[in-house]
Amino acid sequence: MQPESTLEGQADHLVVQYLTDAGMQILARRWRCGCGEISLIARDAHITAFVHVRTRTRKSFQVPANAITFRKQQRLRxxxxxxxxxxxxxxxxxxxxxxxxxxxxxxxxxxxxxxxxF
Known part of the structure; x- marks a missing residue:
């Protein structure tokens, strides 16, 4: 898990709060293995959600989902x-x-x- 003093750590903390407020259960934070890392893993009723947290310091006009390239999708899978x-x-x-x-x-x-x- 990222320390909350980093931007990623702050973002993770905010998203954890957002998800728990929405009734989801957090199963893992910043889970790592040899092939990659998953920001958050949560349970939403009977669905396991693998959550990629994207942090920015300013608003942009890019579609946030474009942050997950095909290679990134493969690594996350x-x-x-x-x-x-x-x-x-x-x-x-x-x-x-x-x-x-x-x-x-x-x-x-x-x-x-x-x-x-995806």
Whole structure:
């Protein structure tokens, strides 16, 4: 897990709060293995959500989902499969979500959350 003093750590903390307020259970933070890292893993009812947290310091006109290139999608899928293989309980449904966090100086943080981005 990133220390909360870093931008990534601040963004992760905000997204964890956002997800728990929405009724999701956080299963893992910054889970790493040899092939990659997943920012957050959460349970939403009977769905396991693998959440990529994207942090920016200013608002842009880019579509946040474009931050996940095809190579990044492949790496996230491989990493998710390794995490799932290590779990004792069976899993049935998964999805890949994106949390876009803007941490601009002197402004309130903005969170946009997208489910099933790929």
């Amino acid at each position: 491989r990493t998710a499969l390794l995490w799932l293989a290590r779990q004792p309980e069976p899993w049935h449904r998964i999805r890949f979500d994106l949390a876009s966090v803007v941490l601009a100086p002197d402004q309130e943080p903005e969170i946009e959350y997208f489910q099933s981005v």
